[in-house]
Structures are given as C-alpha cells and as structure tokens.
C-alpha cells in the first residue's frame with residue numbers, strides 16, 4: 001500500500017468513530033473549567049493566601065494548563081488508535097491490507113500528528129476561557145507577552161507529541177481497559193505524587209525531571225506543579241530541547257517493544 | 269458484480285502447513301490446493317484447525333512449519349495482496365461504533381476504491397437500508413453480509429471466507445450459494461469453510477476435509493458422495509425373521525427409535541424388498557435411508573481407532589443436526 005493510502009486508511013479509521021471528537025470535546029470543557037478556576041484563584045487571591053505572581057506569569061500558568069492538565073487526552077486518543085484494533089479484532093483486516101506490519105505502526109504514529117494538532121487546538125480554546133477571568137477579575141491577561149505566545153504554541157506542539165507517544169504506548173499495552181486505566185492512574189496520580197515526593201528528597205529532583213510529564217513541562221516551560229512547589233525548592237525542569245529528547249526516547253523505547261510484540265505476533 | 273473474469277485466477281496452496289500452540293498441534297502437516305473456477309469447501313468439525321489454516325494461508329499466523337501460497341507466492345509478497353484476495357475470516361471483527369458505510373469506507377481506503385464501489389457492494393449484499401446504522405446493533409447475519417461486502421470490494425480473483433453461512437437465514441444461504449457459484453463460474457478461486465457439510469453441499473465442487481488438524485480427504489464432492497453407503501429402514505412384525513434375513517445378506521442392523529423399526533446398513537431398499545419377498549417376510553415399512561453426505565462427513569471426521577484424537581466430534585454432530 002502506498003504511504004498516502006496507509007495514512008488515509010488510518011485517518012478514516014479514526015473519523016468513522018465518535019470517540020475522538022467526544023474526547024476532544026471533553027478536553028475542551030475540562031481545560032476550560034481548569035483554566036477558569038485557576039484564573040479565578042489568581043484573581044481573587046490575597047497576599048496572604050498565595051504568592052504574588054506577575055500578570056504574565058499568571059497568564060502563562062493558566063494557558064499552560066493545556067500541557068500540565070490536558071495531556072491525558074492526546075495520550076488516550078493515541079493509545080486508542082492501537083488498542084481499539086486489538087479490542088475489536090480489526091488487526092486482521094489491517095494486516096491483510098498491509099502485510100508489512102511495521103508500515104502500519106509508522107502510519108499510526110504519523111496520523112497521530114494531525115490528530116494531536118486538532119486536540120491541541122481544542123485544548124487551546126479550552127484554556128483560553130481563563131483569559132477573560134484574568135482580564136476582568138484579576139490583574140489583566142498578558143496575551144501579547146512573547147513568553148505567553150511561545151507557551152501557547154508549544155502547548156499545541158507538546159499535545160501533538162503526547163498523541164504520538166500514546167500510539168507508542170498502545171503498541172505495547174494493547175488491552176484497551178488496561179491502557180486507559182494505566183494512563184489515568186499514571187498521569188493523575190503516580191507521576192504528580194512522584195514529582196512532589198522526589199522534589200523533597202535531596203538529589204532526587206533531577207530524576208523527577210526525567211518523568212514524562214516533567215519532560216513535557218520542560219518543553220512548554222510552564223509547569224503548574226513546578227510553580228506550586230517552587231517556593232520549597234521544588235523539581236527543576238530540564239532545558240526545553242532536553243525535555244523533547246526525553247519524550248522522544250520514551251517513544252522510541254515503546255515503539256521498539258511494540259514493533260517486536262504486538263506488530264509481530266500471530267493475529268488470531 | 270461486474271463480470272470481469274480474472275484471466276488466470278491464482279491457486280491457493282497449503283504446503284505442509286503445521287501450527288503448534290504450545291503443546292497443542294492445531295494444524296498438522298496439511299497440504300492441499302484450491303483450484304480456480306471452482307468453489308472449494310474447507311470442512312471439519314469445530315477445532316479441526318480450519319481458521320488457523322486460513323490465517324496461515326494469509327500471512328496472519330506464522331506457521332510452525334510449511335508454507336501458505338497464493339499463486340505460488342506467500343500472501344505478503346504480492347504487491348497488492350488485498351486487491352487479489354478478498355477475505356472474511358471473522359464477521360464479528362468490527363468496530364461496533366462504526367456504521368456499515370463507515371466500515372466499507374475504511375476498507376476501501378487501502379484499495380484506492382471510490383465511493384461508488386462502496387455503494388455497489390452495499391447494494392449487492394442488501395444492506396443499503398442500514399448503511400448509516402452502527403454495526404454494534406447488527407445481527408450476525410447482517411455482519412456476515414457486511415463482511416462479504418468487504419471481501420468483494422476489490423472484485424478479487426480469490427475469495428476466502430471462514431464460515432460465511434453462520435448466522436445467515438435460509439434465504440441468505442441460498443443467496444450466498446448462487447453468488448459463490450457465479451463467482452467461481454467467472455473463473456475465480458473460491459474457498460469457503462464450514463463445520464456443517466449440509467450447509468455447503470449444494471455450493472461446493474471440491475472438498476478439503478480436515479479433522480484434528482490433519483487432512484482426511486481432498487477430492488471433488490462427487491467422489492465424496494460415492495463414499496456414501498446405502499441404508500434402508502424397515503419395519504417388520506417378525507423381528508427374528510428380519511434379523512436372520514439381515515445376517516444371511518451381511519447387512520448390519522441398528523434400531524431406529526424414532527420409528528420403532530430397524531435400519532439395515534449396506535442395503536438398498538430394492539434389495540431388501542426382494543429378499544423379504546423371497547423369504548416370505550411381512551414388511552410394514554420400507555424406506556431408503558441413504559447414508560447421506562453428512563454421515564459420510566461425520567464418519568470421516570470422527571476420531572479414528574488411534575487414540576488421542578479429535579477434540580469433540582459429538583458436539584459438532586449435534587450442531588449439524590440442530591441447524
């Protein structure tokens with residue numbers, strides 16, 4: 001099959017189901033809610049209840065919740081690109097159409113890019129709902145600030161990376177329920193706790209910066225956890241480029257394992 | 269179907285195919301060829317290894333030994349195998365959230381086929397009315413029709429269908445029969461599996477019978493029919509006289525609880541009638557009970573005298589009767 005036909009096939013598989021746009025919609029609403037709450041907490045905070053942040057930093061954190069709170073959605077959608085085939089037995093049809101199975105895996109990784117971009121845009125719309133709150137109730141939204149613009153663009157980029165990483169993860173954990181539960185538990189509980197815990201241990205903060213969520217924060221340069229624990233000498237982040245490399249490394253390891261397991265074994 | 273007979277439809281070939289699942293040998297040194305221009309029935313009880321064999325032929329399962337060939341080459345080594353071979357292995361392997369139309373569009377994408385062709389096959393299998401319904405709510409018969417539509421999309425020279433009659437209503441089975449016959453008539457290679465011979469006996473030209481992963485026979489259906497033994501049901505008030513008659517002619521007897529009579533195996537009705545007349549034996553009933561194809565099939569696939577055989581032939585026999 002030609003690369004174009006492969007990509008078109010993978011794209012059609014996704015758009016002929018509802019799940020991806022349902023998740024995009026949930027992502028928009030969830031991030032909108034998060035951003036509004038966060039913006040309101042800045043706007044209504046008094047000197048005693050919160051550290052005083054400059055308007056640009058407040059805006060950065062509100063918009064940065066795309067990367068910090070929203071990455072579970074692209075990760076899930078990416079995972080589903082693979083696990084739904086395993087779950088519904090459609091690998092049979094997929095591999096009949098393209099017996100060179102590695103090409104299917106590459107096509108899924110590639111199609112995760114436009115899908116991630118769409119999710120990134122949906123997420124950006126969501127977090128933007130926090131801006132009017134900052135502008136009206138708070139110290140103003142620093143929309144024109146170069147750092148804020150940069151964080152917004154990088155938020156979309158990192159959302160796309162998460163979607164690609166989701167495909168890589170799905171190629172290893174093909175059980176849909178296990179993958180979804182695993183993603184939720186890891187992103188919502190294990191990693192945040194690990195980052196805070198490691199941040200309090202001398203010398204371990206460096207380790208925490210290599211966790212996937214921390215690496216992604218390094219890419220966007222906006223970290224909610226980082227800001228919350230900044231006062232207590234919390235986890236420091238890698239340079240942006242290094243964060244991207246760490247994410248890439250996770251992807252390469254997962255894809256290597258997936259190509260040798262899921263994409264090699266008998267399709268029964 | 270656009271009547272575009274493939275000039276030389278390829279032969280499907282199993283060459284010493286063997287598959288072990290751990291300690292279980294699912295397919296054991298299986299060799300056979302499926303000729304173009306004919307419908308070949310791939311028959312055997314449940315668990316005989318049919319599905320595993322088909323998957324090996326199509327490069328989905330790696331054989332422990334042997335090779336599966338399409339036109340002399342492994343499936344995966346053809347430049348566009350899905351255009352050459354139309355397949356439906358598991359009608360249930362569908363994303364339940366996709367519509368019938370969506371499913372066909374996904375299947376058409378790798379083949380580079382236009383929307384018009386999608387509509388054509390939908391009409392061909394009679395699913396136009398439910399084209400926009402999600403397949404999660406489809407009956408097995410509707411899923412079989414959709415699976416068939418997918419298999420036929422590319423107008424392939426070879427068709428491989430695993431238990432396509434499962435879940436089809438009698439009308440659907442008749443329709444499938446005429447479709448497969450016309451496809452083979454156009455010169456295509458058609459392989460259909462079934463665990464019930466009766467389902468396909470009016471469809472197939474050739475049979476490949478397997479049991480416990482091994483080849484039992486591969487021959488034209490007419491040859492298989494010749495293996496059938498005649499049998500006759502008789503009802504005679506003089507049981508002792510009938511037993512003596514059977515003994516003297518070398519017919520084996522078996523009681524037939526349904527009628528209260530006796531089935532004489534190896535006997536034609538005319539022969540029994542003549543012998544009874546000559547012996548002055550009174551008969552109340554005399555019916556040919558030709559040991560039909562189904563019982564030939566059961567006899568062939570039943571575990572042989574050598575131990576450690578077939579998983580559960582009794583179960584498949586029961587299902588055969590139930591259908």
Ligand SMILES: Nc1ncnc2c1ncn2[C@@H]1O[C@H](COP(=O)(O)OP(=O)(O)O)[C@@H](O)[C@H]1O
Nearest residue numbers: 268289292294313314315316317318319320321
């Ligand atoms: N994934 C598997 N793991 C272990 N054994 C299997 C597997 N798939 C099939 N088998 C065994 O292989 C044999 C053949 O199965 P199958 O090819 O499905 O038979 P059929 O299609 O003729 O009913 C059966 O004994 C079955 O239990």
Ligand SMILES: [Mg+2]
Nearest residue numbers: 318319320430
């Ligand atoms: Mg089977």
